[in-house]
Amino acid sequence: MEAWSSLLDGFSAAISPYNLLFALIGCIAGTLVGVLPGLGPTAAIAMLLPLATLLDPAPAIIMMAAIYYGAMYGGSTTSILVNIPGEASSVPTAMEGYQLTLQGRGGPALGISAIASFVAGTLGVVGLTFFAPVLARAALAFGPPEYFALTFLGISLVVSLSGRSLGKGLLSALLGLLTAMIGLDPLSGVARLTFGSYQLMAGIDFVPIIMGLFAISEILVNAEKKTKMLLEGKNIEWLPTWQDIKDTWAATFRSGFLGFFFGLIPGCSPAVTSFMAYDMEKRFSKHPEKFGKGAMDAVAAVEGSNNATASGGFVPLLAFGIPSGPALAVLLGGFIMYGLQPGPRLMQEQPQLLWTIIASMYIGNVILLILNLPLVGLWARMALIPFPILGPFITVFTLIGAFSLRYSFFDLWIALLFGVVGYFMRKLEFPVAPLVLATVLASMMETSFMQSITMSRGSLLIFFTRPISAAFMVLTILSVASGMLLIRKAKAKNIELDESDS
């Protein structure tokens, strides 16, 4: 009851024209940085911090929060239309959404992505409203062994998704882990595998790798075929049908819950939850054979989990002042700039401000849906641009996105190198997703492993004696076993087919 009345108070403040205006500005800025590859919400919030100092705390924080969850909405656009996932969390969206675009269904995919983002994002805010303190306490039970087990589970799930190419999926993940090892050791600061190059000392970031594997290799594949139009001879649909919505609502809700719960864990990247949601949906789907060839329920699941993770991330931030990622760390900086320290004291001393921010997130999700749905048809027309014109646009935006991350030309060469790697991986049927996720999670995986081993004085049993980590390890074993079982079944089927052919 108390939460309801506080929320109503929050709504009465959040719908003031002044606060609404800054929620709108935040949503537009977030969508824009989400659409532009490589520019994440972290940079956008940091850029707008000086502007925020001119405002009162409530509109400033409302605007910065809107940029954060707005970027999640925008991130799917280029992934679906031109195969450029600006963030690791959008990689599964690109894998499925771009295939739908090539079938003339880019518009419906964008529409479903906006609707799933709205529904799951709102679900996440409901969780934040009613269960924040309790859930945040549970999330703090996560220590290094649990993080290691979670990252291990994430990578094994993606490898097990490789289907019949399980061995190639494993090699792809190992290549990603090896790439991420280059640079300074995260704990001791010792240079590793740099072979004397000072540029390699800074390590290889995963964003140029993703840009190369997807966008640059896409350019190369289309250049090779001298493609004129991406959608030659295809019927084009602009908006999702009721059937699409009916087919994806369950995926949206499932991924919303999954994304929210994993979003509670500080440091759990949206990339982990989006790959987990993708894997879960493939197992639940009535049409798992469509995965990899354009599955609408996969798009809904991944985008839903992204947005629910973003909302879930606010729980540890507001309840304990613990940011669960870099973007929320900058947002925490915004709170501190006003002399506010998120945590139990803020809940007691500034309840009005806190509830205004929470209420603004409901409104922000509605604004984003209203902003994004009418734009779906417009964005979808992008796929009608002839490839010789679209290609250089993709190249320029991709490379500027890769550059803007660390302002390093070295990252552009990395993007080109991984463009070539991506081209050969496509030709040789190596799955790309394990490489991406392994690159993203390698540092967390290694650090948490080292910390766990130090905690246990060298014993690996620590991963099996703590309940949460033991549960993740069991799930890891089950996912690998189910992947191997699937291969066995597929092989048996093939042998039967071969015999019947002869």
Added chain:
Amino acid sequence: MLSTRRSTDIATGVFLAILGLTAAVGSTGIGEGAGGQLHPRTFPMMIGGLMVIGGASLAIRAAVAKSGSDKKIAWPDRSGWKLLSIAMAGLTVYVAISQTLGFIISSLIFVPWFIRYFGRYSHMMAWSCAVGIAAFIYLVFIRLLQLTLPIGPLSILG
């Protein structure tokens, strides 16, 4: 020569095994860290070792496989290889000249070249796109988002 899945899997397996071996050998030179239970070389060496095993097993399995390994790889034909090489060369030149000329001027060179070479569009069309993209870089990335992108000789304009 590398036209079937069998031959490419053998070649890729050997390549990845060599890469893993290089990483494992390279990691022996990693210095001592500031303490802790495990040496900083542990992970790179372990991953290098696993890559050697994984690469070798891919190559061996492809070599002894009975079915499905004669599948043809969809390599491009001669003109496809030429177009691919030209696209790659164009991208390489774009990145190389961006460092000295900045993104705006480099895009004014790269965009019309790409549109003309791969699409045979008119000069008017190619240059309109190039000017549009250059304006977008300036207005959105540099002015609006305040990214410090290199602009090369244009910096003299202040």
